[in-house]
Amino acid sequence: MAYVATRGGERAIEQSERLFRAEMGEITPNRVTEIRTAMPYLVDRVMGESSLYDEDLAALALAQTGGELYEAVLLLRAWRTTQPRLTVAEPVTQESLFTHRRISAAFKDIPGGQVLGPTLDYAHRILATDVLTGATFQPVPVDPASTPSPAQQPSVAAWQAENNLLTAPTTDTAIGNDIPDVTREPLLFPAKRAHTLQSLARAETGGVLALGYAAQRGYGQAHPTVNELRLAEADIRVRHPCGTVFSAGRVKVSQAEVVSKKDTELGLGFAATLGWNEVKVIAAATLDLNAHGAPKGSPTEEEFFLYHTEGVESSGFCIHFKLPHYVTFQSSLDAMRDAKAKRAVSKTDVKPQMEPAE
Amino acid sequence: MSLKSLTKTWEPMSYGFLDASAKREIRRKMLKAIAVPGCQIPYASREVPMARGWGTGGLQVSCTLINPGMQVKVIDQGADDSVNAASIRKFLARVSGAPTTMNTLEADLIQSRHRIPEEKLREDQILVLQVPNPEPLRPVQPNMSIARQMHADADYGRMWLQLYEQIVRSGRVMQGASYPSLVNGRFVMTPSPIPRWDVPKMDMAAHLTILSAGREKRLHAVPPYTRVEPLVFDDVPYRVEEHAALTCSRSGARGFFMNEIPQGDGTSTYEVSDSELGVKTIRCRDGEAAQVGETWYKSGEMV
Numbered sequence: 236m237a238y239v240a241t242r243g244g245e246r247a248i249e250q251s252e253r254l255f256r257a258e259m260g261e262i263t264p265n266r267v268t269e270i271r272t273a274m275p276y277l278v279d280r281v282m283g284e285s286s287l288y289d290e291d292l293a294a295l296a297l298a299q300t301g302g303e304l305y306e307a308v309l310l311l312r313a314w315r316t317t318q319p320r321l322t323v324a325e326p327v328t329q330e331s332l333f334t335h336r337r338i339s340a341a342f343k344d345i346p347g348g349q350v351l352g353p354t355l356d357y358a359h360r361i362l363a364t365d366v367l368t369g370a371t372f373q374p375v376p377v378d379p380a381s382t383p384s385p386a387q388q389p390s391v392a393a394w395q396a397e398n399n400l401l402t403a404p405t406t407d408t409a410i411g412n413d414i415p416d417v418t419r420e421p422l423l424f425p426a427k428r429a430h431t432l433q434s435l436a437r438a439e440t441g442g443v444l445a446l447g448y449a450a451q452r453g454y455g456q457a458h459p460t461v462n463e464l465r466l467a468e469a470d471i472r473v474r475h476p477c478g479t480v481f482s483a484g485r486v487k488v489s490q491a492e493v494v495s496k497k498d499t500e501l502g503l504g505f506a507a508t509l510g511w512n513e514v515k516v517i518a519a520a521t522l523d524l525n526a527h528g529a530p531k532g533s534p535t536e537e538e539f540f541l542y543h544t545e546g547v548e549s550s551g552f553c554i555h556f557k558l559p560h561y562v563t564f565q566s567s568l569d570a571m572r573d574a575k576a577k578r579a580v581s582k583t584d585v586k587p588q589m590e591p592a593e
Numbered sequence: 594m595s596l597k598s599l600t601k602t603w604e605p606m607s608y609g610f611l612d613a614s615a616k617r618e619i620r621r622k623m624l625k626a627i628a629v630p631g632c633q634i635p636y637a638s639r640e641v642p643m644a645r646g647w648g649t650g651g652l653q654v655s656c657t658l659i660n661p662g663m664q665v666k667v668i669d670q671g672a673d674d675s676v677n678a679a680s681i682r683k684f685l686a687r688v689s690g691a692p693t694t695m696n697t698l699e700a701d702l703i704q705s706r707h708r709i710p711e712e713k714l715r716e717d718q719i720l721v722l723q724v725p726n727p728e729p730l731r732p733v734q735p736n737m738s739i740a741r742q743m744h745a746d747a748d749y750g751r752m753w754l755q756l757y758e759q760i761v762r763s764g765r766v767m768q769g770a771s772y773p774s775l776v777n778g779r780f781v782m783t784p785s786p787i788p789r790w791d792v793p794k795m796d797m798a799a800h801l802t803i804l805s806a807g808r809e810k811r812l813h814a815v816p817p818y819t820r821v822e823p824l825v826f827d828d829v830p831y832r833v834e835e836h837a838a839l840t841c842s843r844s845g846a847r848g849f850f851m852n853e854i855p856q857g858d859g860t861s862t863y864e865v866s867d868s869e870l871g872v873k874t875i876r877c878r879d880g881e882a883a884q885v886g887e888t889w890y891k892s893g894e895m896v
Contacts, residue, residue, distance in 0.1 A: 245679040312640040317612050419614075421635035421810045424738040531736050538738055548808045551645025555725070558647065558677055561852055562670045562707045562866060566788040567769030568853070569834040574763040581764070 255301075262298045270294040279487060279510025280304075284546055285311035286418070286437045288486045288509050305550035308439075312547055316418065323411045325472040325480060329390040332467035333485065339391050340461040341494065347388030352466060391463040392492050392503055401494065401501040424538045431526075431537060435519040436508040439546025446540045447518025455525035455535045457502060459493035459517075466511045491516035493524050502527065609656040610688040615639045619657040619812075623803060626814035631776025632744070633727050638810040648681055649807030651704045651723035655681075658702055658719060659689040666693070666700035671708040671850070671866035678706070695869045698886045707770065709791040711849050711867040712886035714800035716817060722785040724806035727813060729773040729783040749781050749824075756824060766829070775822045782813055784821070790833040790850040794889045795821040837893025841865040844874035848893030 271278055271294035281293045285308050292311060300306035336352025339345045363372045396403035407428065409415075417433040426434070435443065451459060468485040475481060490507035504524025506516045525535035534540060543549060607613065615637070622636040641649050641656070659665065667682040669675035673695040681704060682693050694700050697710040706723040714720060730740040733751040743749070752773055759767040770786035774795070784792050785804050795802060797818050805812040815821055825831045840847045842854075842862040849870065851863035865871040876883035889895060 245674065245683070248676050248680055309640065309644060310642075313642045316615070316639040316641075317607060317610070319612070418637065418639075419618075420637050423635060531739065538736060542737075547640060548645045551647065551649075552725075552808055553646075554644060555646030558706075559670050559675060562788055562850075563770040563786045565851075565853055565866075566786075566790075566834055569836075570765065570767050570769050573835070574765055574767060577764040 259299075259301050262295075267291065267294045267298050270297050276511060277302075280440055280512050280515075281307050281311065281510075283508040283510040283512050283515065284308045284437060284439055285315060286433070286509065287311050287315040305439075305546060309547050309551070322473050323414065324483070325474070326410065327469045327488075329393075329465075329490070330387055332388075332465065332469055332488070332490075333386050334384075334388055334465055334467045336466040337388055337463065338461070339463045341391060341463075345391050345463070346394055348384055350384045350388075390492065392494070395462070395494070395501060401503055404503070404505075422541065426537055426541065431523070431541065432506070434541045434545070435506045435523065437546075438515070438519060438541075438544035439549065440512060440515045442544035442546060442549060443515055443518045443522065443540075446534050446544060447521040450521050450525045450535045451518075454533070455521070456529065457495035457497070457504075457521075457524050459495055459504065459521045459524055461517060462492040462494045462503070464491045464513060464517065465489065466513070487511050489513060489516045491520040493517065493520040495524060606688065608689065609659050610641065610684075611639060611653065611656050615653070616657045619653055622812055623654065623657075623814065626803070626812055627801070627816045629780070630816055630819050631780030631782040631813055633741075633782075633811040633813045635811055638807050641807070643680070643684070645808040646725060647677060648704070648706060648723040650805035650809075650812065651706070651721045651807070652681060652684070653807055654721045654803050654805045654812065655685055655702060655704045656688065658721070659685060659691050661690045663689075663691045663701040664694045664699050665689075665691050666695060666697065666703045668703065668705040668708055668710070668868075670706060671852070672868040674868065695872075697867075697869060698884065707786045707788075708850070708866060709787055709794045709889075711865075711870045711888050711890065713889055714798065716799045718800045720800055720802045722787070722802060722804045724783065724785040724804045724811075725808070726771075727783060727804065727806040727809050727811040729771070729781050744780060747779065752781060752824060756826070760826075760829060765832070766825075772823050772831075775820075775824060776813075776815060777819050778822075780813075781824065782815075788834055788850055789823070789831070790836060790890075792821065792823050793831075793833070793895045797821075833895075836863075837890075839863045841871055841874070844871040845878060846871060846874040848890055849888070 271290050277297065278290050278293045281297060281304065282288050282290070285293070292314065296307040296310045300310060334350060336354065337347070337350045339349060366372050392401060392403065395401045415427045415429040417430045422430050422434060449455070466487070466489050469488045470485055471483045472480050473483050487510050488507055489511050491505070493504045494501040502524055504520040504522070506519030506523055508515055522535060522540050526537045529536040532539065609616065618637055622634045626632065626634045638650065639653065641652050643649055643652060655665070665682065665685050667673065667678045667685065669678035672678060685691065686693050697703070697712045700718060702719050702721065703710065704721040704723070709720065728737065728740050730743055730752065733755055734740045734743060756766055759765070770788050771783045772789050772792050773781050774784055774792055776782050782804070784795060795815055797820065798815070799817055801817055802815040803812060804814065823831045834850065836851050837848055839851045841851065841864050843864055846865045850866045852866050853861045854864055855861055865874070870885065873883045873885045877885060
């Protein structure tokens with residue numbers, strides 16, 4: 236199959252796509268259901284990076300791309316962008332979240348209590364190889380606690396603000412269509428607060444982790460303490476045209492507050508995303524914590540990390556280098572060869588003084 | 594009157610893929626870009642069903658401008674049948690129903706990656722250039738918000754310094770493609786990575802050029818009959834690639850921008866980069882009816 240532009244480009248690209256899809260095989264509703272139920276965390280990650288909450292569509296995107304995550308996210312984003320905005324939900328507050336897991340590293344115990352919830356944090360990471368030889372892995376049933384933990388809890392930062400340990404961010408009162416939407420307007424710097432949080436929510440997990448980790452390792456100004464990490468479900472409350480507010484369902488969300496000592500107060504970093512993705516929100520909150528006053532061009536500066544953690548943009552640009560570049564390359568070669576020829580001439584030239592220009 | 598008569602029937606996709614609000618935004622930003630030639634106008638830049646960096650900026654502009662009566666031509670590196678050009682052309686035809694063409698003279702809308710056709714464009718034609726990096730100041734200032742301020746102040750000292758340093762170090766300006774150019778005496782723009790050969794075609798051209806970077810979310814424009822001057826020192830003239838004397842090994846065309854084809858014996862042959870011009874030249878040579886339009890370059894010289 237010819238890669239170079241020949242009179243066959245159209246046929247070539249069609250056949251190469253067919254080859255990819257043929258190797259992927261049939262996509263059935265069963266396959267999609269299996270992906271959705273077997274890989275909720277993968278589905279969550281894709282929904283978060285696409286900023287589109289629909290488990291079926293996310294599972295379908297994974298099926299269609301064979302799990303190529305960047306492709307799956309692009310597929311969902313391209314679908315999402317054409318959908319009409321029917322309404323904007325009511326703001327979700329931290330204390331209204333239906334909480335499954337909520338931990339704090341800052342205090343031994345916190346108002347509302349530490350709730351471990353589902354986690355692999357303390358699991359020994361051992362492969363269940365028996366499954367490959369025919370055994371079925373049976374999860375051991377959970378023993379319910381005698382008293383259920385409260386479903387709703389206040390945020391740790393709220394307690395700290397009450398005790399003058401930090402200054403709580405001023406409440407943004409924008410509602411509905413007045414909330415800036417980063418998918419409908421360009422991101423400019425200094426970024427609007429809503430744009431920053433939306434961009435982090437949509438950011439690519441690996442990218443956020445790389446830059447967040449760099450900040451945590453010492454390239455940032457602040458060492459984060461996890462004030463609170465929460466996995467929860469948020470009620471999507473929308474207003475009916477006749478005025479009644481009703482629930483349109485729940486979505487899984489994760490959020491992290493991280494703090495660090497800043498003079499006599501605590502600095503606060505925050506991030507939240509759709510779906511359950513702990514690494515992402517801790518890393519993103521670390522970046523948010525470090526952004527204030529970060530030097531221009533440093534990895535913890537807002538412009539730097541928001542541009543470079545945009546997964547659809549970064550992955551697209553990276554793979555675009557596969558495209559032919561022979562015109563630009565030819566143009567560079569021309570300048571290079573000419574400069575080389577000039578240098579060869581100037582070396583054999585006995586005249587000590589050369590005009591720098593020609 | 595029934596409710597049904599007021600609504601449209603449901604369709605899985607809007608005409609031209611983008612929804613009306615996206616198109617409206619792009620129309621507004623294009624008008625702004627035309628009003629301030631060479632100034633980069635930020636836009637939301639929606640995702641499209643193609644990867645970022647693969648012409649999504651050009652595609653959004655084309656999707657906004659297109660209508661079923663337009664003939665569309667798509668080029669990549671000069672070639673109509675390059676794989677990505679084929680893909681974009683197929684997409685545009687699919688979402689708009691517009692007829693496609695390879696003939697530069699017939700095209701109403703031309704989306705191109707990194708080349709301006711060799712045949713002169715007319716007032717009734719629009720050229721949409723795909724732009725990977727819309728910021729000419731990027732090599733001297735990677736931070737976009739600082740660069741934006743520099744444009745506002747027309748602070749181009751570092752651009753000039755960069756060119757001067759290249760001359761001192763290498764004996765010539767080393768910029769290959771994307772030669773920074775002053776538009777209408779005010780904004781320095783990147784003409785997109787077109788070769789230096791193509792930049793003079795933009796100066797006082799009869800056609801409208803829209804340059805759009807989807808990933809970077811910026812678009813700029815060169816309206817018809819606008820000055821486009823490559824940044825050069827008075828005593829160091831602007832130099833296009835040394836292609837004036839090269840001959841296309843397939844068509845015999847001479848005096849146009851060429852692709853170099855390395856040969857097994859260590860030499861190179863050349864092929865005219867504007868593939869359709871090559872095809873027309875071959876057809877003329879073979880006695881077929883093919884009309885080659887007026888070209889910007891005549892005998893390898895820009896006229």
